[in-house]
Amino acid sequence: xxxxxxxxxxxxxxxxxxxxxxxxxxxxxxxxxxxxxxxxxxxxxxxxxxxxxxxxxxxxxxxxxxxxxxxxxxxxxxxxxxxxxxxxxxxxxxxxxxxxxxxxxxxxxxxxxxxxxxxxxxxxxxxxxxxxxxxxxxxxxxxxxxxxxxxxxxxxxxxxxxxxxxxxxxxxxxxxxxxxxxxxxxxxxxxxxxxxxxxxxxxxxxxxxxxxxxxxxxxxxxxxxxxxxxxxxxxxxxxxxxxxxxxxxxxxxxxxxxxxxxxxxxxxxxxxxxxxxxxxxxxxxxxxxxxxxxxxxxxxxxxxxxxxxxxxxxxxxxxxxxxxxxxxxxxxxxxxxxxxxxxxxxxxxxxx
Numbered sequence: 001x002x003x004x005x006x007x008x009x010x011x012x013x014x015x016x017x018x019x020x021x022x023x024x025x026x027x028x029x030x031x032x033x034x035x036x037x038x039x040x041x042x043x044x045x046x047x048x049x050x051x052x053x054x055x056x057x058x059x060x061x062x063x064x065x066x067x068x069x070x071x072x073x074x075x076x077x078x079x080x081x082x083x084x085x086x087x088x089x090x091x092x093x094x095x096x097x098x099x100x101x102x103x104x105x106x107x108x109x110x111x112x113x114x115x116x117x118x119x120x121x122x123x124x125x126x127x128x129x130x131x132x133x134x135x136x137x138x139x140x141x142x143x144x145x146x147x148x149x150x151x152x153x154x155x156x157x158x159x160x161x162x163x164x165x166x167x168x169x170x171x172x173x174x175x176x177x178x179x180x181x182x183x184x185x186x187x188x189x190x191x192x193x194x195x196x197x198x199x200x201x202x203x204x205x206x207x208x209x210x211x212x213x214x215x216x217x218x219x220x221x222x223x224x225x226x227x228x229x230x231x232x233x234x235x236x237x238x239x240x241x242x243x244x245x246x247x248x249x250x251x252x253x254x255x256x257x258x259x260x261x262x263x264x265x266x267x268x269x270x271x272x273x274x275x276x277x278x279x280x281x282x283x284x285x286x287x288x289x290x291x292x293x294x295x296x297x298x299x300x301x302x303x304x305x306x307x308x309x310x311x312x313x314x315x316x317x318x319x320x321x322x323x324x325x326x327x328x329x330x331x332x333x334x335x336x337x338x339x340x341x342x343x344x345x346x347x348x349x350x351x352x
Contacts, residue, residue: 006038006072007117007324010110013043013103014122016087016096018301021048023313024122025057027320028075037324040067040076040116042107043099047085048077055309067115080106089307097128104139108146111292118293118323122316123301137168139296140287149290152189154262155275155298156286156322161198161262162271163190163288174267175210175223180231183207190262191240193288196333197326198261206251206260207232207244208270214245252278281314284322293327295319 014020025048028039041048045063052059062074070076080102087096104124110116121139129136136142144151153167165186166177187205194203208214210228211221218225228245235242246256248265252274257263265271275283276298283298297315305311 006036007327008070008115009037009039009320009323010107010116010119011039011041012107012119012121013041013047013100015100015125015128015301016047016051016085017089017091017093018123018125018303018306019299019311020122020124020301021051022055022306022309022311023297023316025052025055025059026311026313027317029057029059033320034073034075037320038070038072038074038076040070040078040110042078042080042103042110044079044081044085045077046082047087050087054307067110070115078106078110087307090303092125092128092303094128094131097125098131100124101129101131101134104142108143111294112147118295118327120316120319120323121294121296123297123299125301125303139294140167143287143290143294147290147292147294150185150189151287152186152193152289154190154193154286154288155272155279156284157279157282157318160257160275160278161194162275163262163264164266164268164271165264166267169267171267175221178210178223178227178266180227180234183228183231184235187235187240187242187264189289190264191242194261197286197288197293197329199329199333200261202241203261204241204259205243205262205264206246206257207242207264208248208251208266209245210266212249213247281312282318283315284319286322286326293323293330295323295326 011024024041027033045061048061059075062071062076064070064076064078085099107119111119126138140151140153153164155162163186165182166174169177190205191203194200207228210223213220214224224245232242232244248270251257279298285296285298287294297319299315302311
């Protein structure tokens with residue numbers, strides 16, 4: 001990408017019966033957003049024109065049929081489909097879910113082929129998206145298959161970053177899922193992301209225990225003693241600044257998290273409950289570990305308020321800014337760390 005070109009920001013529309021389209025429209029009602037990026041919404045002009053009226057939005061949409069028609073300074077809408085879609089706000093609908101997947105697949109393909117630079121995904125309903133063609137619990141698992149790298153759910157704000165050892169795993173399966181190999185892989189992904197994507201040269205990482213009170217020296221489960229502690233020690237020996245395991249119940253309330261650049265939680269709710277409590281709707285879900293940048297807001301479809309023009313777009317706007325910042329940081333990191341010693345052609349030797 002040339003310096004004078006704006007970052008092309010792809011947006012998948014999410015579940016049309018939820019608040020995704022509302023927070024997208026509200027975010028780009030501020031015309032200054034076009035100073036930072038060129039948005040490309042993967043949906044249809046017909047459906048977004050209908051939704052504009054629903055939310056009394058004044059933004060102008062630029063409909064396109066292929067990515068070669070993308071224009072800077074415009075809110076581009078790539079027509080992934082052209083037929084009418086029946087919207088019933090707040091309802092779970094497999095037909096509507098199929099359009100969310102059409103949008104996601106089209107946006108992902110554009111990302112893979114460098115037609116867009118980053119991807120921000122609006123919320124989907126995990127049940128209505130399931131079909132013979134799409135059998136993933138969510139965005140992260142699908143993108144992990146489609147894009148290079150090993151994905152990791154990384155919840156971020158400026159002051160708090162929480163990664164997960166396990167994300168969409170049933171509670172009964174957590175202990176068996178957490179292995180030394182998994183811990184090393186996830187910590188390595190977070191460590192690299194902190195350096196590459198957030199510009200932190202010597203990251204400090206805290207790891208939360210698996211069991212209550214980190215197992216109390218084996219009294220409440222053996223996993224912390226047998227799996228977490230020796231693996232953390234091994235990681236430390238490699239030169240990374242990784243500490244723990246810490247008892248999760250007191251870690252956030254005591255402000256202990258402020259001493260670290262990132263926190264690694266053992267499972268979904270252990271990390272996301274304190275994160276969402278502390279982030280006050282400003283949080284962003286970032287898929288770290290992939291060769292492409294993807295972010296999303298930290299909320300779901302919010303069916304209970306869909307279509308009522310009540311949704312707060314703060315988290316979606318933060319997801320946009322996070323994607324742009326990470327993309328720039330990553331480019332700078334690659335520029336700084338690439339080998340400056342280019343191979344020079346050998347000079348012919350003089351024959352005596």
